[in-house]
Amino acid sequence: MHPARSVIFFTTASGAGYGLIAWFGVLAALGLLPADRWLGVAGFAVGLVLVVLGLLSSTYHLGHPERAWRALSQWRSSWLSREGVAAVLTFLPVGLFAIYWVILGSNSGFAAVLGLLASLACVVTVACTAMIYASLKTIRAWTCAWTLPVYLLLSALSGAVLVNLLVQLWGLPLQGDLAWAVTALFVAAGAAKLLYWRDIDRGQSVSSAESATGLGGLGRVHLLEAPHSESNYLMQEMGFKIARKHAAKLRRLALLIGFLAPLLLTALGQAAPGILSLVAAIASVPLLGFGLAVERWLFFAEAKHVVSLYYGESRA
Amino acid sequence: MTSLPRDPSPVKLGLVIDLDICVGCHACAVNCKEWNTSGHSAPLTDSDPYGADPTGVWFNRIHTFEVVKEDGDSRTVHFPKSCLHCEDAPCVTVCPTGASYKREEDGIVLVNAEACIGCKLCSWACPYGAREYDEDAGVMKKCTLCVDKIYNENLDPRSRVPACVSTCPAGARHFGDLGDPQSEVSLLVAAREGYELMPEQGCRPVNRYLPPRPKRAAQESPVAPQLVPEAADSAGLLARWVDRALSR
Numbered sequence: 001m002h003p004a005r006s007v008i009f010f011t012t013a014s015g016a017g018y019g020l021i022a023w024f025g026v027l028a029a030l031g032l033l034p035a036d037r038w039l040g041v042a043g044f045a046v047g048l049v050l051v052v053l054g055l056l057s058s059t060y061h062l063g064h065p066e067r068a069w070r071a072l073s074q075w076r077s078s079w080l081s082r083e084g085v086a087a088v089l090t091f092l093p094v095g096l097f098a099i100y101w102v103i104l105g106s107n108s109g110f111a112a113v114l115g116l117l118a119s120l121a122c123v124v125t126v127a128c129t130a131m132i133y134a135s136l137k138t139i140r141a142w143t144c145a146w147t148l149p150v151y152l153l154l155s156a157l158s159g160a161v162l163v164n165l166l167v168q169l170w171g172l173p174l175q176g177d178l179a180w181a182v183t184a185l186f187v188a189a190g191a192a193k194l195l196y197w198r199d200i201d202r203g204q205s206v207s208s209a210e211s212a213t214g215l216g217g218l219g220r221v222h223l224l225e226a227p228h229s230e231s232n233y234l235m236q237e238m239g240f241k242i243a244r245k246h247a248a249k250l251r252r253l254a255l256l257i258g259f260l261a262p263l264l265l266t267a268l269g270q271a272a273p274g275i276l277s278l279v280a281a282i283a284s285v286p287l288l289g290f291g292l293a294v295e296r297w298l299f300f301a302e303a304k305h306v307v308s309l310y311y312g313e314s315r316a
Numbered sequence: 317m318t319s320l321p322r323d324p325s326p327v328k329l330g331l332v333i334d335l336d337i338c339v340g341c342h343a344c345a346v347n348c349k350e351w352n353t354s355g356h357s358a359p360l361t362d363s364d365p366y367g368a369d370p371t372g373v374w375f376n377r378i379h380t381f382e383v384v385k386e387d388g389d390s391r392t393v394h395f396p397k398s399c400l401h402c403e404d405a406p407c408v409t410v411c412p413t414g415a416s417y418k419r420e421e422d423g424i425v426l427v428n429a430e431a432c433i434g435c436k437l438c439s440w441a442c443p444y445g446a447r448e449y450d451e452d453a454g455v456m457k458k459c460t461l462c463v464d465k466i467y468n469e470n471l472d473p474r475s476r477v478p479a480c481v482s483t484c485p486a487g488a489r490h491f492g493d494l495g496d497p498q499s500e501v502s503l504l505v506a507a508r509e510g511y512e513l514m515p516e517q518g519c520r521p522v523n524r525y526l527p528p529r530p531k532r533a534a535q536e537s538p539v540a541p542q543l544v545p546e547a548a549d550s551a552g553l554l555a556r557w558v559d560r561a562l563s564r
Contacts, residue, residue, distance in 0.1 A: 001440070063434015063454025070431055071412035077319045080437055081412035137406065137517060138443045206516050207443070209381070213395055214511045214525055215335075219385040224392060227345075227377035230370050234445045237436065306517065307445035310379055310397065 001139065002240045003300035006061040011129060012158070012292045014054030014087075015151065018122035019159020020047040021094055025115030025122075027163070028107035032174050035108070039170050040101035046162060048094070055087055079135050083128035090121035126155045133299075140203060140316065141303040146196035153189040158292060160185050161262070161284050168281040179270050179277060182284075186263035190255060193295060197251060200302070205315040212309035223312040238305035247302055250294055258291010320408055321420040328423045328495035329461055330401050330522035331481070332504055336529045338488040340380055340394030344480035348376040348398070348459075351479035356460045357429065361452040373448045375399070375459040376480055393528055396489070398480065399446035399459035400513065400521030401425050407438035407447060407458075416456070423495070423522060424463055429455045443517040466491070494522050 024043050027033045059065040072088065074081040097118045100111035107115060130151035133142040164182045167175050209223070210216025231239075262284035269277030306316045352375055353360040362372030376398040384390040401418075405425050408416050415431035416438050418424070427438075427447075432455040439447040439456060447458045462478035465471065475482060481489040492501035501524075504510070510524035551559070 061435075063449070063451075063456075064432065067413070067431070067433045070414070070433060071435070074319075074412050074414050077409040078412045078437075080410065080435065084412060132437070135410070136441055138441060207514050211514050211516060213381055213393070214513055214527065215381065215383050215393060218391070218393075218528065219383045219389075221381050221383050223379065224382040225380035227379050228374075232371055232374070232377075233448045233451075234439070236371075237439065237449070238445075305440070306443045306514070310445055 001300045001303045001305060002237050003297045004061050006057045008293065008296045008300065010054040010058035011151075012054075012289075012296050013050045013057070015126055015129070015155035016158035016162060016292075017047045017050030017052075017054060018090070018126050019155040019157070020050070020162045021159070022119040022122040022156070023159050023163045025097060025117075025119035027174070028101070028115045029112040029119075031108060031112075033107065033167075034172065035101055035105050035111075036170065037102055037105060039166060040098065040107070042166055042169075043163070044094075044098040044102065046166075047159075048098075051087075079128055079131040083125060083132060086121065086125040086128045090118070090125050093117040093121055122155075123152065126152055138306045139303045140205060141200040141299075144196060144199050144203065146192060146199055150189070150192045150196050153185070153192050154292060154295070157182075157185040157189040158288060161281075161288050164266075165281045165285060168278045175277065176270065176273065179266055179281075183263055183266050183270075186259055186266070190259040190263070193259075194255070207306045207309060207316055209309050209314045212306065222314065223310075226311060234307055235311055238307050239311055240301050242301065244302060244304075247298065250298055254291045254294035254298070258288055258294065262287040262291075320403075320405065320418055323420070324403075324418075324423060325421050326495045327421065327493050328401075328403070328522045329466070329492070330423070330494045330501075330524070331398070331461075331478070332490040332492070332494070332501045332510060332524045332526060333396055334488040334490070334508075334526040335393050335395065336488075336526060337486045338378075338394040338396060339486050340378055340392075341485065342378050343483050343485060344396055344489060345374060345376045345378055347479045347483035349374060351462060351465060352460065355462070356464045357427065357457045359453075360457065361450050363451060373450050373457050375446075375448070375457070377445075389531075391528065391531060396480070397444065397446075398523075399425060399461070400444055400519070400523040401459075401461060403520035403522060404518060406441040406443075406519060410437045410441040412437070424461045425458070426460055426463065427456050427458055429453070429457075432456055443514055443519060444521070461491075494524065 020043060059068045062068060071081055071084045075085045093114050097111060097114040100114060101107045127148060130148045134147040136142050160182050164178050167178050209221040213221050215221050265280040265283055269280030304316045309316050349360050360373040362370060364370050376396060379395045379397060381393045381395055382390055383393055401423055405418055408418050408425060412435065413431050413433055415428045417426060419426065434454040436449055439449060447456050450457050465479060466476050468476060477491045481491045490501050490504060493499045494501055496502060505524045508526040510526045512521045512524060
């Protein structure tokens with residue numbers, strides 16, 4: 001599948017923003033974050049900017065962005081529509097939670113309930129994003145059972161890395177425990193992604209050139225002549241092949257730089273808290289950002305669509 | 317509403333494509349483009365049509381496959397493909413706006429260009445590559461089964477079939493109601509063991525393909541009588557004399 005930059009940015013940025021806000025809600029409800037006004041301003045600003053930029057970017061690849069509101073209507077059948085509805089509804093508890101925290105100076109009691117509601121809404125929205133892909137039977141690499149857990153874990157991880165940075169900057173007592181939680185999330189998300197890759201590598205293809213043409217009873221089928229001499233929309237959108245050539249290298253790169261390096265840094269930072277843990281928290285952001293960008297690029301670029309069976313592939 | 321019709325009519329309009337006699341001339345694709353570029357989903361935009369890298373929207377494309385048996389015997393099969401107007405059309409249910417819909421009365425799958433936001437998700441959901449995005453109009457386009465032709469009362473009744481069917485010079489394309497077991501197309505499908513493409517994708521396409529007939533073995537092929545030189549002794553006197561003289 002063609003890896004559109006707008007969709008890669010949308011899924012990673014909004015995933016991180018929703019993750020951050022979700023952790024804010026949960027940690028506040030647990031009484032682990034103080035209702036510090038500037039901590040609230042920083043957290044909600046970063047979270048909401050990521051979410052809003054992501055959502056705007058997702059409308060960027062539309063043919064008619066001005067009609068995007070129409071996408072809220074078909075939630076009965078469409079995961080994309082559900083995602084749109086969830087994204088809009090999420091602003092309500094998140095907005096109220098932010099107002100309570102930043103303006104009224106409270107993140108406990110009723111504000112904590114709002115925080116938990118905001119967290120839940122964030123998780124639901126990210127789950128809807130994942131389901132847009134996971135529900136497409138035409139792309140085996142996406143219907144994989146690991147698609148949803150990976151999206152949720154990566155959103156939780158990227159949000160936690162941002163919360164960890166804020167907690168380190170504010171020097172909050174939570175920093176030790178949170179750093180270990182971030183380390184654990186790095187392990188969990190990295191492991192889930194490895195299992196995802198193992199699954200899509202080992203999985204059996206459902207369709208073949210034989211089933212696509214129905215000519216399997218007569219012999220092995222291969223494309224002799226493409227329908228046109230030039231490329232077409234289907235080949236450009238679904239026939240992306242560059243990634244499969246470099247997939248192994250890119251996967252290693254994403255794991256080493258995006259997951260292993262910040263994981264070790266965060267763990268090391270705990271050995272010598274203070275300046276080192278702050279450096280680890282700061283460095284983790286671009287490292288994970290790079291890892292996520294490569295991971296998400298691969299998620300699209302590695303995915304083979306069954307329509308490629310009509311354009312020369314033998315299995316999909 | 318992008319949910320599939322809850323109470324669909326028994327009418328299932330669709331195409332039956334005979335792979336045995338398709339000669340791969342692409343006339344159906346050309347006439348499809350010709351009709352539809354001024355029809356329901358007009359225009360079928362071409363980008364850079366006379367340049368180095370022309371691309372454009374087509375509702376119908378003809379692929380050519382080679383099928384090779386284990387013993388190396390092979391045959392060429394021309395394979396026209398357009399929208400199969402699936403009963404469980406995933407392109408319809410994924411649409412977030414309701415632009416993509418399946419008609420209750422005859423099962424034709426259409427796009428309402430006024431409501432399409434151009435998110436392309438329907439084209440991702442379709443296993444058959446039936447949908448093509450119009451970069452210029454910013455909306456998705458697809459085969460309409462010539463909905464503006466098959467019901468057109470201004471046309472002669474014989475012409476009220478999709479453009480690809482009326483133009484096929486080999487008679488490889490048939491149009492009709494596949495929901496009626498007694499219709500001509502249904503009888504044809506039954507007689508020739510017509511099949512659906514990729515049933516494992518679970519879309520329940522309406523269109524059917526008729527398989528190529530088995531190849532005849534070489535000895536039973538009708539061969540034109542070979543020209544055998546006339547036996548020397550049955551030829552005329554002059555010819556025999558010339559033959560003898562020259563054979564010395």
